[in-house]
Amino acid sequence: MGIPNLLRFMKPFIEPVHIKKYAGQRVGIDAYSWLHKGAYSCSMELCMSPRSAGARRYISYFMHHVNLLRHHKVVPVVVFDGGSMPCKSATDEDRHKKRELSLVLGKEKLEQGNTAAAIDLFRKAVQITPSMAYQLIQILKTENVEFVVAPYEADAQLAYLATLDADQGGIAAVITEDSDLIAYGCTAIIFKMDRFGNGEEFRMEKTLKTVKDGLCFQDFDQNLFTGMCVLAGCDFLPSVPGIGTKRAYSLISKHKNIDLVLSTLKLDKRYSMPDDYIDSFWKTLAVFNHARVYDVKSKSLKHLKPLEERYLNYLAGNLDILGPALAPSMARAIAEGRLNPVTMETFDEFSRTISPVEFIDTSALNVASQYGSQEILTQESTITICSSEESRDDIAAFVVDDITSGEQKCNKGVLALGKFLPQKHSSPAVECKEVKPKNTPDNNPFKKRKLPTDQESLDRNGVSTGLCWPLTQESVASIPNERSSKRQSQQEAIRNITNKNKDERSGLLKFFMRL
DNA sequence: TACTATCGCTCCT
DNA sequence: GCGATAGTA
Numbered sequence: 001m002g003i004p005n006l007l008r009f010m011k012p013f014i015e016p017v018h019i020k021k022y023a024g025q026r027v028g029i030d031a032y033s034w035l036h037k038g039a040y041s042c043s044m045e046l047c048m049s050p051r052s053a054g055a056r057r058y059i060s061y062f063m064h065h066v067n068l069l070r071h072h073k074v075v076p077v078v079v080f081d082g083g084s085m086p087c088k089s090a091t092d093e094d095r096h097k098k099r100e101l102s103l104v105l106g107k108e109k110l111e112q113g114n115t116a117a118a119i120d121l122f123r124k125a126v127q128i129t130p131s132m133a134y135q136l137i138q139i140l141k142t143e144n145v146e147f148v149v150a151p152y153e154a155d156a157q158l159a160y161l162a163t164l165d166a167d168q169g170g171i172a173a174v175i176t177e178d179s180d181l182i183a184y185g186c187t188a189i190i191f192k193m194d195r196f197g198n199g200e201e202f203r204m205e206k207t208l209k210t211v212k213d214g215l216c217f218q219d220f221d222q223n224l225f226t227g228m229c230v231l232a233g234c235d236f237l238p239s240v241p242g243i244g245t246k247r248a249y250s251l252i253s254k255h256k257n258i259d260l261v262l263s264t265l266k267l268d269k270r271y272s273m274p275d276d277y278i279d280s281f282w283k284t285l286a287v288f289n290h291a292r293v294y295d296v297k298s299k300s301l302k303h304l305k306p307l308e309e310r311y312l313n314y315l316a317g318n319l320d321i322l323g324p325a326l327a328p329s330m331a332r333a334i335a336e337g338r339l340n341p342v343t344m345e346t347f348d349e350f351s352r353t354i355s356p357v358e359f360i361d362t363s364a365l366n367v368a369s370q371y372g373s374q375e376i377l378t379q380e381s382t383i384t385i386c387s388s389e390e391s392r393d394d395i396a397a398f399v400v401d402d403i404t405s406g407e408q409k410c411n412k413g414v415l416a417l418g419k420f421l422p423q424k425h426s427s428p429a430v431e432c433k434e435v436k437p438k439n440t441p442d443n444n445p446f447k448k449r450k451l452p453t454d455q456e457s458l459d460r461n462g463v464s465t466g467l468c469w470p471l472t473q474e475s476v477a478s479i480p481n482e483r484s485s486k487r488q489s490q491q492e493a494i495r496n497i498t499n500k501n502k503d504e505r506s507g508l509l510k511f512f513m514r515l
Numbered sequence: 516t517a518c519t520a521t522c523g524c525t526c527c528t
Numbered sequence: 529g530c531g532a533t534a535g536t537a
Contacts, residue, residue: 004519244519
């Protein structure tokens with residue numbers, strides 16, 4: 001997903017960093033990145049028994065990283081994606097079917113005793129659901145970790161927070177795996193952060209100043225830079241075939257004017273630019289520049305950057321392409337994690353809060369007994385609960401894994417998280433009612449990373465992870481909306497087969513024109 | 516030759 | 529996302 005190849009292209013401007021560099025500062029986290037990685041470690045449980053303790057290991061993964069940050073005196077600010085409308089485009093169905101297929105095949109392999117193959121398939125079937133995000137939010141609340149649910153894209157929200165001062169709720173950098181943050185003009189981004197806090201840092205300001213490896217962005221401003229990204233292809237608009245990061249850079253570098261680049265490209269016989277490409281291009285650029293975000297201070301929706309007059313004219317006053325405005329009370333309820341942005345239902349009506357005790361009790365201890373050991377994460381350390389004979393009902397044996405030194409020390413005493421110690425009578429795995437799918441209005445513009453489409457998918461926490469706009473069915477079909485460009489091309493192949501006559505971009509035009 | 520497109524593999528414990 | 533490689537202007 002994001003801009004294909006952008007990270008590789010920007011490699012000369014990306015430097016190693018350790019999270020401790022941001023000690024004393026606030027750093028934003030793209031929740032999806034860590035949820036996704038965490039879910040990888042328990043994909044089988046999420047598929048086979050989503051309500052089991054093991055299926056919540058993704059929370060352990062997430063909290064380990066949160067506590068790593070806190071250990072280094074970094075203040076984490078977790079940002080979640082908003083939801084999406086229930087659009088049933090062909091691509092969604094394809095994607096959904098693929099996941100279903102992976103699930104079915106995975107179960108088959110498991111029955112046949114081929115666990116390795118089954119796990120491989122379960123990894124392809126697993127998805128991040130609103131329920132998973134909500135359960136994480138409960139833990140974040142009890143751990144006093146600041147979080148916000150973006151009205152639409154988490155990326156835009158993070159880029160916005162990066163423009164604010166810390167006393168306004170701003171952040172000094174963003175931790176993500178998504179190259180879109182670069183296109184949004186985010187000032188400092190940490191990619192590929194590992195469990196020790198090592199990552200790779202991109203700084204926009206530095207990039208626009210430095211000349212390196214034959215790349216020079218000195219004549220670029222933020223708009224040209226974002227234009228280059230859009231030109232290279234993004235989730236909202238595929239690139240003109242044959243144009244990737246390098247040619248996009250060359251074109252912008254040569255003309256230093258987007259209008260000129262587009263008209264040159266249109267006249268270039270080597271490429272075939274769709275008729276509506278230029279129109280779509282400007283609207284996509286408008287999204288990257290002015291997406292709707294939530295402002296914590298004023299508790300209302302704002303634009304990432306104030307709207308320029310030319311866009312106002314261009315969009316003819318219709319700003320819904322940036323995501324429709326929401327009533328402040330609703331925007332706030334979503335941002336604070338009280339309202340499911342997919343269904344617009346109150347979470348509390350349907351989901352039960354999981355207390356940290358229950359969480360650790362089930363996910364750490366039960367898993368420990370099943371798998372040998374389980375990590376519990378505190379602000380200071382990673383504590384491994386062992387399922388050895390030493391473990392008793394009331395006090396578990398644990399190993400403190402010092403985050404800084406990497407040393408393992410056997411320890412049976414002081415636990416910063418005394419409350420996480422198991423209760424004498426371990427409670428059964430928490431039953432969490434899933435959010436019921438409800439008839440959601442078609443104009444619900446949310447992102448569809450977490451959209452349950454039927455009861456079956458709910459039962460296994462299944463949802464798709466694509467991007468979704470307030471689109472008509474046909475327009476949705478035209479937008480590549482997967483995180484991976486591979487899937488994107490697969491979808492396109494399928495789409496071409498299932499609907500040969502459809503110009504894949506006509507839908508996007510309809511989308512823009514409809515609004 | 517330079518670049519884009521595509522494939523298979525890897526993320527997790 | 530990465531590296532390797534196939535395809536193309």
